[in-house]
Amino acid sequence: MSRLSDPREAATRRASARSGDPRRPDDYVDSATPPPSGPDDSITQPRLGPIGWLRWFWRQLTSMRTALFLLLLLAVAAIPGSLVPQRTSDPNGVVQYKVDNPDLFPVLDRLQVFDTYSSIWFSSIYLLLFVSLIGCVLPRTRHHLQALRSAPPRTPARLARMAGFTTRTLDGRPADDATVARAVESARAMLRKGGYRVVTFADSVSAERGYLRETGNLVFHSALVGILVTVGIGGGFGYSGQRVIVEGQSFVNTLSAYDSFNPGRFVDENRLAQYRVKLDELSVTYEEQNQNAIGQPTDYTASVTTDGGAAGAASETAVKVNEPLRIAGTDIYLLGNGYAPTITVRDPAGEVVFTDSVPFLPQDPNLTSLGVIKVPDGLAQQVGMIGFFYPTQETSEHEEGDFSSFPDLRNPVLSLNVYVGDLGLDQGVPRSVYELNTDDLTQLSGRNTDTPGIRLAPGETQELPDGLGTVSLDDVPRFASFDIHHDPTQGWVLFFAVCVLAGLLTSLFIPRRRVWMKAVRDADGGLTLEYAGLARGDDPTLESAVKDFADRHRTALAEAGSASAPISERI
């Protein structure tokens, strides 16, 4: 029914005009009024004042064409964010992009391309779309509520032009009022049983069903608004943070315990849910059989003891990838792992001046890891060390240096380069624990110096250069990095998402249709029953439904007739 000249569509529009349709935008395919093209061509109207213009603008904004345009624009506007790294999901990528494209970067940055999804232009598009959506849905909802309470419209005068028009004759029955009434009554009963809302007239029945279709559509669109609003507001009530925990250590959910923390606008950072999580063990399984995947991790299990939360008492559980720990309204995700060699530094007298498990950051799939040790106090000078840790150390003849050939601890070796000088810790400037700025330091040992670097296996101790003291590798525990999230509105988003899906299913698969039956007396005294339907939206089975109804109605009438009709009629 695509062309306007289609008689069925014309009929649709006539019928709609009479009945008051669900209030669709003017340029909705089946809508009753043709789309007004603009304020200036309405010849009969006086010139538009500001209100008139506003109205015109509002009508444009809430038209189907605008909605369509904004939807397509939204799709296009989402593309740049997939071509260029985003600050939110890939901050390092943005830094790298700046290094790689120094000329292009400032231009793109001005255009907010690195923050596409919070940019002014992207936000404007979806906000306009949602204004349009609300402007479209509100009047329709009001109208639909009325429609739900009103009866189907009168039977059209001529059914012959409607969809699925078909007729049945009742032979040998006088077309008297009683027969007509029986036909009408039986049609009413059958349609009612089929879930139609029915009104009867003297010689016809008008029925409509599928109001749920419009309900579903409205639920769908409203739930989209629900999602947007929940996400928009909900972000302010949640927080997320990261924390690295070494085996044997604990984390207490307070602001200071986080390595990084992103609170929403309305979060009181001093009143986080109280609990403690201790990482007892992080066990990792690596593939050892499959030749194509040697060393690939196949399982991470963090065994933890929790204390606090709803249960109160301490309890042991596990956190795995895909299986976060839900505690006290927060979710704890296992997102990273690595080694944290336990290193002890002693002064020449043997006094311990530093001992800690230092997380080393993995550099490759075999967990060659890089870490930094800073010893500001206790030795003759401030000492900084940059270390490489190899879980399974090997040396290659082709390449220089060491590498790790397997991610598990088969032949662990720690190599350290030692620096002395001002570590810059005293100026109160925050420094990353994973970085050592060597610009102002003097390298004492390791590559590029005369003194070979320090190499340690677990349990070994070596002298620091220049008689500074000793360093030992006591143990190599693992660390796990956890993301801790709190999002109180997540459940609502899920709820609205389910509404979206349910609304979609109802509105796309429940047919909304009208069906009519009309008894027409023929010139020769016989009775013809006319049947027809009207699709309200996509309705592939309308014609067969009308035909089916006609057949069943005819059969029912015939059966009733043969049971009750006096024998004399047959002569």
Next chain:
Amino acid sequence: MNTATLDAASLLFLLGATGAYAMSFVSFALDLARRSADATTADASARASRVLASSSAAGATAQRRAGVATLERGGDDGTTGRARSPISLRVGLALAVLGFALHLVATILRGIAAARVPWANMYEFSMTGTLVIMGVFLGVLLVRDLKFLGTFVTGLVIILLGIATVGFRVDVVPLPPALQSYWLVIHVFVAILATAFFALGFALSVVQLLQHRREVAVADGLDPRGGGLSFLRSLPGSEQLENLAYRLNIIGFILWTFTLMAGAIWAERAWGRYWGWDTKEVWTFIIWVIYAGYIHARATRGWRGSRSAWLAIIGFSAVLFNFGVVNVFFKGLHAYSGL
């Protein structure tokens, strides 16, 4: 049997399936050629039979449960009587079914070899994806006679399988922990299913556009026989094609909506946030919005017909792009192509 042997067997079956599809493709193509020939030679009689068909439209309605019979063309064996299916069509279909059976075995063997669902990397995803496209096509044939799409469907499947075996093939490796989730089963499979429906919808939209062009040419009296692609004359009219395409596309859209939501739920479990504008998420969203646009276009005056068909075509192109280009070349958390 060990993993490698099973996988090798799977590959053999897959090659066999591709061979069967190739022959099926040829047969379907011959059928299109036959339609063209029929259409040109039996010109006058076809016109006569169409007149007949439209006058008996009411009768035809009675025979078709779900058909919009008045829109249907009579007089051709491809769209009406199943009994009179010409040999080229029957052979094409039989070979497609044979290919599907081999394909199914190949996919199951791969799944057994890997001891998990066979859609965890791009090779497996292509294998299962094409299987489902074929399966949905054959399934839809039970309801609707869309055999004229055989050339398209087998052609698409052959190309994708070719790319998969040459470009994406990887040996069986264990699942990384991030993929060890029942959401892999649900989310990815529904995505595949949606893709299959979109593929058929896309094909119908393309035919719809061609058909529309021909109809316009005929209506304008430019070409009484309606342009170069004369097999089109034996196919349903553009409006019926559009309705069919719409029906397949909305099924695809609902499945895609579910894919998007299931993906968000999984992302929440695996990465701690349900939505993060990761590249793959972005493209899933873009596709969703394009198809929402398509549905709207069908309900917007002036957009029904050819314009909305173009949106369906763009939508499916985005699906292919999302799979073929975003997976391989874009950086993001969904780094599971296995390449």
